[in-house]
Amino acid sequence: MSHDQDVPLARIAALLADPTRATVCTALLDGRAWTAGELARHTGVSASTASEHLSRLIDATLLVEERQGRHRYVRLSGPEVAGLIEDLTVFAQAAWPSPVEPPRSLRESTRRSAEARARTCYDHLAGQLGVAVRDASVALGLVLDEPGLVVTEQGWAWLAELGAERPARARSRPAVRSCVDWTERRRHLGGVFGATVHRTAFERQWVERIGSGRALRLTPAGADGFHELLGLDLAAA
Amino acid sequence: MSHDQDVPLARIAALLADPTRATVCTALLDGRAWTAGELARHTGVSASTASEHLSRLIDATLLVEERQGRHRYVRLSGPEVAGLIEDLTVFAQAAWPSPVEPPRSLRESTRRSAEARARTCYDHLAGQLGVAVRDASVALGLVLDEPGLVVTEQGWAWLAELGAERPARARSRPAVRSCVDWTERRRHLGGVFGATVHRTAFERQWVERIGSGRALRLTPAGADGFHELLGLDLAAA
DNA sequence: GCGACACTTCGGCGGCCGCCGAACTGTCCC
């Protein structure tokens, strides 16, 4: 009766339904731009296969590319896409709870605990650091602990000092995001608020990426900075 | 290398990637419970095929079933699922703008204009009526036109009069939803606020379903009721 | 009870699509 093209939902879901493409999208949730070769290695397929997958994801505007010399960098096209991927993953993890597989190596074990402490979630902070930022923001009255996590007037002023624009009206995304979060079962600060804190922390080198993953290390400057900015008491790693 | 099971995103997306299952999910966005047979006819597949699809969607907790005699009723399991489906559909419609196909019959043409006036979007109102409710709520100070559409104290009191509970903390979903909306390019009131207005309108018979679709007819009582409640000037159809 | 009906289970067919390797294009570096 009906072709795929007729059902928009099926068409977009089919792109995410392939394990290789899904692994690509999940990897890109770290917010960075990866090269086609990196993604091919990461997913364990040949370069040609990866190339085709990327082209399809780009055609669907899920990804955007940036050519540099002989490299093709791709990243998620925006926060809406990150949100879709996170929401679907969160739902799937709830539907099929994973049997909490034990880490297969010391390397993986340390990576996991590092990610539990602090990690990137597209354009904002997650892990214990993310939760600490969220709680402090509520305690300081920058956001209200209401459905949707509302940014207060005081909060907007605070964001303005960090160089963030106040978005016009309700068009833009709300401040809260529920992340792919297997450690803390709490919602994080996303949206403009979360992105601004994340950007600030990177610009001022309060956090650094550990290796090539999503895990972050809090620098000594970061321990001081977060203390001054939000009153957090954190130990640099 | 990796099986589907390994990638939660792929697993959940695969369920939505089939045109038949996607059509089922889209149909259930009207918020009602359908029988397996109705869905089989609606999607144009045999009863056996439909039955298998429904079982898979139920296993994944996207749908819930309710057995009544020899009938199997299914509906979306909750607002999170409705949100997933809407968000994906909205994204797909933006990625592949449909060529605005002309209505194929008079029947379809009237259905479309009825849906443009007022329709159900899972558990809240959409169409011109939904937009009118949203604008009036902002004008009356029940919600703020901020990112996320914030419900004010006055708004919570207003909702309490309609018998709605104020949800605890930020755990629950925000008040705003961006719907599958090809007529009005504006966001609607979803969440607790939208659901309460929708429930009230049905309980007091301010709106009725037209036929078996998502379209709604505003009753004379509804024209009065919405005027008293929100100051809307609407003509009953 | 018996037929009509809603739905389910099963076996088997067919098409779609993700995979690869080989050959090709384009970029970088010496």
Place this chain on the structure above:
DNA sequence: GGGACAGTTCGGCGGCCGCCGAAGTGTCGC
């Protein structure tokens, strides 16, 4: 210019999965 390297295009193979019809289970009404 030549060789190494990143990515692309193409043809063809193989597996997965959505489809159906036939047979089976359970429910309703007479």
